[in-house]
Amino acid sequence: MSTKLLSVKSQSDLKKFVKSQFNFYKDDPNFAPPLIFDRMKLLNKQKNPFFKHSEMELFMVERDGEIVGRIGAITNLNHNKTHDDKVGFFGFFECEDNQETANMLFDACKKFLLEKGMDQMRGPVNPSLNDECGLLVDGFDSPAVILMTYNPKYYAKLIENYGLSKVKDLYAYHLINEEYVSDKLERMQSIVRQRNSLSIRSVNFSDKKQFKKDVETLKYIYNNAWEPNWGFVKMTDEEFDYLANDLKSIADPDYTLIAEINGKPAGFALALPDINQCLIHNKKGGLLTGIWHLLTKKKKINLLRIIVLGILPQYQRTGADAVLYWELGTRGKPKGIEYGEASWILEDNEMMNKGLTTTMLGKVYKTYRLYQMDL
Numbered sequence: 001m002s003t004k005l006l007s008v009k010s011q012s013d014l015k016k017f018v019k020s021q022f023n024f025y026k027d028d029p030n031f032a033p034p035l036i037f038d039r040m041k042l043l044n045k046q047k048n049p050f051f052k053h054s055e056m057e058l059f060m061v062e063r064d065g066e067i068v069g070r071i072g073a074i075t076n077l078n079h080n081k082t083h084d085d086k087v088g089f090f091g092f093f094e095c096e097d098n099q100e101t102a103n104m105l106f107d108a109c110k111k112f113l114l115e116k117g118m119d120q121m122r123g124p125v126n127p128s129l130n131d132e133c134g135l136l137v138d139g140f141d142s143p144a145v146i147l148m149t150y151n152p153k154y155y156a157k158l159i160e161n162y163g164l165s166k167v168k169d170l171y172a173y174h175l176i177n178e179e180y181v182s183d184k185l186e187r188m189q190s191i192v193r194q195r196n197s198l199s200i201r202s203v204n205f206s207d208k209k210q211f212k213k214d215v216e217t218l219k220y221i222y223n224n225a226w227e228p229n230w231g232f233v234k235m236t237d238e239e240f241d242y243l244a245n246d247l248k249s250i251a252d253p254d255y256t257l258i259a260e261i262n263g264k265p266a267g268f269a270l271a272l273p274d275i276n277q278c279l280i281h282n283k284k285g286g287l288l289t290g291i292w293h294l295l296t297k298k299k300k301i302n303l304l305r306i307i308v309l310g311i312l313p314q315y316q317r318t319g320a321d322a323v324l325y326w327e328l329g330t331r332g333k334p335k336g337i338e339y340g341e342a343s344w345i346l347e348d349n350e351m352m353n354k355g356l357t358t359t360m361l362g363k364v365y366k367t368y369r370l371y372q373m374d375l
Contacts, residue, residue, distance in 0.1 A: 001064055005104055008058035014043060017058050017092075020067035022285065024094045024152065030143040031150060032276035036285040042131070049238035053077045055116065056127060058092065059108045061101050069095040071105040073112035074127050079233045088118030088375075091126040091133075094151075095158055102158035114375055122167060122372040124149070129231050130239070134170045134344065134368025135159065142365075145274045145305045145341050146250075148172065149368065156369070164371035168230060171353070172343035173362035175306075180340075180360045181329035188359075189326040192319035197262045200327050202253040215244045217258060217265045225267065225310035230346055231370075250275060254331045255304060259311070259320045267311035269324040271332075271340070274303040303339040304332050316351070322359055344368060 008017050018039045025031035043058070045051040054076045061069035072092040080086060090109045095102045106121075113121055125133040132149050137156050144150035192198060203218070204210035223234040235243070247270075255271040278297040282290045306328060311320050328340070342362060345352045356362040 003061060003063045003068075003101070003104075005108055006060045006062055007108075008060065013060075014040065014058070016067065017060055017070055018043070019285075020060065020070055021094050023067060024096070028152070030140070032143045032280040033282055033285040035279070035282075035287055035290045037287040039285075042127075049236060049242050050127060050131075052238065053236070054127065057112050059105060061095075061104050068098070069101040069105050071095075071109050072127060073109040074123075074125070075113065075116045075118060076128055076233065078236070079128070079231075082233050083231075086117060086119040087122050087372075088113035088116060088120065089125050089127070090121055090123035093124050093135075093155070093159075095155065097152075097154045097158075099158060099161055103162060106162045106164075110375055119375050120372055121164070121375055122370060124370075129233065130235055130243075134370055137169075137367050137369045139172070139366030143276055143280055144366075145172075145303060145343070146272050146276050147305070147307060148341075148343055148366075159371050162373075164373045166369055167372035168370045169347040170344035170368040170370070171347060171364045172341055172366035172368070173345065173356045173360070174365040175340035175342060175356075175360055175362045177329050177333055177338050177340065180362070181326065181333065182361075185322065185326055185359065188319065189323040192323050196315075196318050196320070198266070198318070198320060198323060199260050200257050200323060201260065203251075203256040203258060205248065205251070205253050205256075214258065215241065218244070218268050218270075221258075221265060221268050221310060221312055222308065225312050228313075229349070247272070254335075255328055257324055257327055259324055261315055261318065261320065265312070266315040266318070267309070267320050267324065269306065269309040269328060271304040271306045271328050273298075273301045273337075274305055274341070275301065277301050277303065299336070302336055303341060304328065304337050306340055306342040309342070321355060325360055 008014055018036055056072050056074045058072050060067050071090055074089040074091055124135055132147055134149055135155055136149055136151050140153055203214040219240045226232045257269045259267040278293045279290055282293045309324055342356055
């Protein structure tokens with residue numbers, strides 16, 4: 001048997017890299033295939049503004065014509081500037097249950113990062129913390145929701161055997177609409193609104209000029225509310241606009257909310273319908289068949305992923321977060337939304353974890369892990 005390490009050099013190599021993900025989930029009923037079109041777009045170094053400040057090399061291990069492993073080695077200059085470190089990253093990791101194959105991939109990643117002057121390797125991030133990230137280590141009994149990762153259990157063993165160890169866990173909370181949209185929460189959010197002159201409005205998707213203004217507001221809140229968080233890197237204007245235009249096709253104005261206090265932006269929430277409930281049937285990741293599954297099954301979606309909910313530091317003790325959670329729950333109910341996932345939350349973010357447990361009655365049902373090692 002001939003086993004060799006390949007570096008992705010051409011567009012056809014990239015397509016092979018993307019499609020190889022499907023090799024590792026052939027018999028896994030919980031795997032929701034991504035759209036190949038979306039993955040190609042994400043990894044397009046000419047179009048994705050992330051690559052204006054970051055570098056990435058993709059590697060594959062091939063045996064007798066079949067891809068049995070893949071990985072991305074990533075340097076993020078904005079991360080290094082923000083945190084004054086030399087951390088490099090790995091991502092897009094997929095591998096057969098074979099330590100030698102995994103070691104070949106991590107060795108290639110390590111070599112690339114050392115050549116770029118990095119002294120630590122962290123991951124998985126695909127390709128950053130502002131994208132899908134973390135390795136699923138607990139909660140394999142259900143599919144991942146939109147923009148969250150999924151992987152076989154044995155990946156943790158391959159990563160840890162190479163010498164990487166946990167640096168941070170990320171939690172996903174399961175919420176039941178009927179339980180958290182309670183009389184108690186209704187009273188609480190009503191008091192918060194009156195006490196703080198707080199109002200909620202939807203982002204305007206229909207008016208281009210207003211949408212642009214709203215995106216600027218979201219960008220300002222995002223880059224300031226999350227700044228103290230571990231590993232956080234502000235998104236550039238180009239990155240945020242790119243993301244906003246990307247999400248516009250699947251976002252619902254009812255779940256894209258801005259909280260204002262005395263007429264000034266205080267926070268925002270973005271929740272997305274879990275289209276993975278449709279795409280799980282799109283086994284080959286094709287665009288046209290994916291659209292068909294979305295069109296025919298969209299009404300059956302019963303879960304919202306609360307992907308972002310943040311409050312500016314000066315308003316974080318007002319209870320504005322409870323109002324946003326309340327709004328998402330009450331707006332989702334008439335549309336058949338029975339459940340929510342709040343993800344991801346840093347394991348040591350005490351304020352968010354307490355609020356989700358006590359106020360929202362949520363339970364951690366999936367844990368994702370970021371690993372790190374010295375190079």
